[in-house]
Amino acid sequence: MNERQNPVNYNLVTAHIIAALIFLIMSITAGLLYSLQFLNHYPLQGIEFFSPGRVRMVHTNAVAYGWLLNGLLSGMYWAVPRTSGYPVLSRQLSWLIFWFLQILVLATAVGILGGYAQAIEFGETPIFVDPFITLGLFLLATNFIPPILKSSKDAPLYVSLWYFIGALVWIIMVYIMGNYIPQFFVPGAAGAAITGNYIHDFVGLLITPLGWGLMYFFVPTIIKKPIWSHTLSLMGFWGLAFFYPMQGIHHFMWSPVPMHVQYSAVVASIAIEVVVTSVLANFIMTLKGSGDYLRTNYPIRWFYTGMVFYWVTCFQCAIQSTLTAQKLIHFTDWVVAHAHLVMFGVFSFWLMGIITELWPRLTGKEWYSHSLNGWAYWLCTLGIILMFIDLTIGGVVQGFIWWGLNPFMDSIRFSVPFWFVRTLSGLMISGGIISLIYNLSMTAKNKNLIKPLIH
Amino acid sequence: MKERFSFIFIIAGVGFFLLGFIFQMLGPIIFLKDIPMKTIDELVKEDINSEFYQLSEDYPVEFKKAFGDPSPVTYAEALKLGRDTYIAEACWHCHSQYVRPVANEEVRYGDISTASEYQNELQMPQLFGTRRVGPDLIREAGVHSNDWHVAHFYDPHSVQPDSVMPSYLWFFDENGRPNKKGLSVVTYVQWLGNWKRK
Numbered sequence: 001m002n003e004r005q006n007p008v009n010y011n012l013v014t015a016h017i018i019a020a021l022i023f024l025i026m027s028i029t030a031g032l033l034y035s036l037q038f039l040n041h042y043p044l045q046g047i048e049f050f051s052p053g054r055v056r057m058v059h060t061n062a063v064a065y066g067w068l069l070n071g072l073l074s075g076m077y078w079a080v081p082r083t084s085g086y087p088v089l090s091r092q093l094s095w096l097i098f099w100f101l102q103i104l105v106l107a108t109a110v111g112i113l114g115g116y117a118q119a120i121e122f123g124e125t126p127i128f129v130d131p132f133i134t135l136g137l138f139l140l141a142t143n144f145i146p147p148i149l150k151s152s153k154d155a156p157l158y159v160s161l162w163y164f165i166g167a168l169v170w171i172i173m174v175y176i177m178g179n180y181i182p183q184f185f186v187p188g189a190a191g192a193a194i195t196g197n198y199i200h201d202f203v204g205l206l207i208t209p210l211g212w213g214l215m216y217f218f219v220p221t222i223i224k225k226p227i228w229s230h231t232l233s234l235m236g237f238w239g240l241a242f243f244y245p246m247q248g249i250h251h252f253m254w255s256p257v258p259m260h261v262q263y264s265a266v267v268a269s270i271a272i273e274v275v276v277t278s279v280l281a282n283f284i285m286t287l288k289g290s291g292d293y294l295r296t297n298y299p300i301r302w303f304y305t306g307m308v309f310y311w312v313t314c315f316q317c318a319i320q321s322t323l324t325a326q327k328l329i330h331f332t333d334w335v336v337a338h339a340h341l342v343m344f345g346v347f348s349f350w351l352m353g354i355i356t357e358l359w360p361r362l363t364g365k366e367w368y369s370h371s372l373n374g375w376a377y378w379l380c381t382l383g384i385i386l387m388f389i390d391l392t393i394g395g396v397v398q399g400f401i402w403w404g405l406n407p408f409m410d411s412i413r414f415s416v417p418f419w420f421v422r423t424l425s426g427l428m429i430s431g432g433i434i435s436l437i438y439n440l441s442m443t444a445k446n447k448n449l450i451k452p453l454i455h
Numbered sequence: 456m457k458e459r460f461s462f463i464f465i466i467a468g469v470g471f472f473l474l475g476f477i478f479q480m481l482g483p484i485i486f487l488k489d490i491p492m493k494t495i496d497e498l499v500k501e502d503i504n505s506e507f508y509q510l511s512e513d514y515p516v517e518f519k520k521a522f523g524d525p526s527p528v529t530y531a532e533a534l535k536l537g538r539d540t541y542i543a544e545a546c547w548h549c550h551s552q553y554v555r556p557v558a559n560e561e562v563r564y565g566d567i568s569t570a571s572e573y574q575n576e577l578q579m580p581q582l583f584g585t586r587r588v589g590p591d592l593i594r595e596a597g598v599h600s601n602d603w604h605v606a607h608f609y610d611p612h613s614v615q616p617d618s619v620m621p622s623y624l625w626f627f628d629e630n631g632r633p634n635k636k637g638l639s640v641v642t643y644v645q646w647l648g649n650w651k652r653k
Contacts, residue, residue, distance in 0.1 A: 117545060156458030165467075192583050205472070242467075245479070247479075335585075335586065404559075
């Protein structure tokens with residue numbers, strides 16, 4: 001098949017999905033291990049290379065760069081040629097980026113475990129890996145921008161491509177800003193303003209727009225209906241682009257960062273909730289009349305569950321970033337619950353939906369088991385809900401213990417039951433992910449070829 | 456036009472990001488530019504912590520081997536290595552480094568943090584922290600003795616039975632006495648808030 005007929009490189013999409021799943025396993029293993037430290041049952045106690053603090057950084061970085069970025073790229077290599085009508089710049093460059101990314105994620109993991117972490121959240125990649133990641137991000141933009149640019153000369157661009165353009169441009173600036181300025185030029189409170197924005201922008205200006213771009217592509221193609229309102233799509237994109245870069249400081253409320261900057265971050269954090277609600281309304285109205293897909297179609301189920309969680313996290317964000325709520329919940333497990341709902345409940349759910357949608361097409365095989373798909377969905381959904389509720393309540397308990405001037409150790413003693421339930425919920429999530437991965441591998445080995453559909 | 460590449464690239468991609476950068480990041484840099492930034496050498500000129508001298512007396516052999524004699528030069532070296540260890544072990548994920556003016560924190564920890572305390576090389580990148588599994592450390596200087604810290608790093612449960620902190624055996628040599636890393640990290644923790652000590 002030549003490139004004019006099929007601009008999508010199936011092998012590349014498959015490779016990114018497999019790499020993503022490998023790093024997902026690495027990440028949940030690290031997360032589960034780390035959660036055992038809170039129960040004083042860490043199995044690798046006293047080994048420098050697997051110190052819990054270092055394992056925690058592997059957990060977050062493997063999720064962000066290994067799992068989410070790989071997974072989102074697999075979706076992009078599928079969606080960009082199809083929405084723009086042109087293949088990406090070069091097959092060789094695509095494979096180069098693929099191997100580059102895997103090597104960098106592994107180098108990051110080894111560097112962190114070896115004790116070379118950088119003190120920037122979600123940027124713990126060792127300082128000597130940073131330049132290579134910057135280079136990789138430039139290569140990424142070089143690969144994806146040409147088809148979008150060509151397509152823009154033909155006709156107005158589809159919504160997904162707006163988000164992709166944004167993400168590709170933003171992440172370069174965000175990465176350079178967040179990893180170099182606070183490390184080498186700006187100390188203290190002003191540096192905190194930059195790292196706060198980096199944490200927020202990494203999720204908000206890379207993962208979120210790529211995720212939404214893929215939703216705008218996959219939801220209409222699966223339910224075979226256009227998005228409900230173009231105006232709301234426009235509002236959603238431009239609202240995100242305008243408000244997201246202005247709220248990072250809500251990570252450091254009541255800190256020595258100048259107070260009026262903190263106020264402005266609160267305003268932007270509340271404003272984004274309006275935008276998010278408009279996007280959600282757009283997608284819910286798109287599904288109107290096709291609700292049966294939620295019952296029969298696993299990808300749509302993953303997508304819309306993720307969207308509901310997305311709305312919950314953003315609603316939470318609008319409330320928890322206020323100075324009043326921050327008095328109680330800052331530095332508690334509430335924030336951990338929020339972060340897990342965002343990274344797992346939203347973006348990982350979307351990715352699992354995308355993988356579920358693409359896998360039979362990539363392998364050309366029928367599903368090995370539909371019930372395992374159901375197990376994966378329900379274990380992950382119930383697991384993340386349990387974790388979220390558990391840690392949120394735990395966070396409030398910790399906050400009140402500190403505020404009430406109880407002995408500090410009370411906050412540990414009272415948290416242990418919550419941490420125990422957190423480990424259980426982590427096991428549930430792991431069970432869901434394992435059933436998905438087992439199903440994927442058995443499907444690939446399946447002998448039943450998919451029946452060609454005409455549409 | 457709203458759906459064309461160049462418009463999205465210039466306005467949303469570059470423009471809005473720069474707007475955010477100006478408001479959220481350039482702002483704080485400009486507001487804080489009059490507070491002088493101190494290097495480590497300038498910090499150690501102000502004061503050498505008494506705990507640092509005490510470490511040299513409590514662990515003379517190890518201290519001699521790691522640093523030689525206590526002086527501004529070796530103090531600076533210990534602070535820097537201690538800070539790097541604090542980062543490598545991700546202490547900052549479980550211990551914050553700022554006291555907020557709310558939720559009775561000034562009663563629990565001490566003086567409320569101000570921006571000038573953080574304008575120095577040891578806060579580059581800043582170590583405000585993300586979570587308080589353990590207590591805040593920015594007023595830690597002198598709260599506990601050196602011996603307490605050494606025991607705590609070796610086995611946290613020995614001094615704090617309910618602690619969930621891991622032990623850091625690689626801060627110690629084969630005799631169970633602190634090595635260079637261990638001495639440095641104790642020095643760093645004892646330095647935090649030294650300037651506000653009462």
